[in-house]
Amino acid sequence: MADPIDNGIEYVKDTPVRGKDVWYFLQSTNPAVAPTGSKAVLPAHQESGDTSIEGDSLDEQTKMGRVVAASTNEDSVELTSYMVPGDKANDIIIDAKHNGRQVKVWRVVVDPRVAVPEGDHKVYPAMFGYGIVDSADISDEDSFSEIDYTINIIGKLVKGTFPLSDEQVAALQELYDYERPGEKEGEFADGSATSTTTTTTTTSHA
Template identity: 65%
Template sequence: MAYVDNGVETTKGTPTLGKKIWYFIQATSAAAGSKAILPAAQTDGSTSIEGDSIDEQTKFGRVVMPSTNEDSIELSTYVVPGDKAIDIIKDAKHNGHQVKVWRVNVDKRFAIQEQDDAEPAQTHQAFPAMFGYGVVDSLDIDDGDDLVSADYTLNIIGKLTDGTFPLTDEQLSALEELAKFERPGETTGDFGSDDLGQ
């Protein structure tokens, strides 16, 4: 027998932070051209790539074959006034609608430049994403002594598909920004209040 050594492959680097994974949703009834919704105050998210397999014993040994895809996404958020995400999930559950969902890795190390088909000289920043149509399995709203929280599970129809999600640096900054720097007397009112203004 000939000696074979094809070597090994290793990867070094800093792992991806969980806070760099953002989940976006959209109602399937949203008009074409509508914006995706970033659920406010996301605390946790998990993506399960699962499915059944056929596992049978025969006279000649075991037969194992893939059978179904059963992907799902679970999200946990705090309930924030004005956040459309909870209403989208609740409406989908009550009325039997599906929800579009994207899992996006916004770590700049993974950003790519995509060419604009309309203007080939221009490129746009995009991030790796998984997308699927989800059926709401459950929506749990916890009204305990602390912050009101919501947990929901989306069972994906078929399977999650890979693609990209465009986000400009300005959009990233706006989504990451909690409070911008301001000078004394520039605004009035509490942070997060509707009357915060000049």
């Protein structure tokens, strides 16, 4: 009898990625709105994001038993956020739905444990895809108005990296910056806080 082979085991013990550290960014494919060099748009006050890696398989029964094979990729991204005046993400989604345009979408894990230096900034793991807006539902109830939409991905989501500076990451994590007395006027709701946008340069590969 042959001696048993012990190849060991592989496992990870660490704190899971928090959902609040996963951010979704959008960009229009309309050249008049987003020419080359345009910034990615972060939907304001994202409530939730769901990425589905799906697809049908071929599944048939034969006289020799069951036959199963991979068939299609049917990835999709569903986002829910509150509607904020001036949020370009809402315009991108509604324009894409009304005019049959595609939308670019990135899912980015903004966790310092997975950041990799690249030049004068860091890059974070991301998935990217072109998609078609399947539906966009706006809910106007007693609470805040919110928008929920599904983007069906063409082909499949591909992996790459998304660049963010430390300042941009800090801006994503804080609602507004510290200020000293007399530095600004008006309330936060008046748009006195500075918004920060990001570049869209990525390195993607299947």
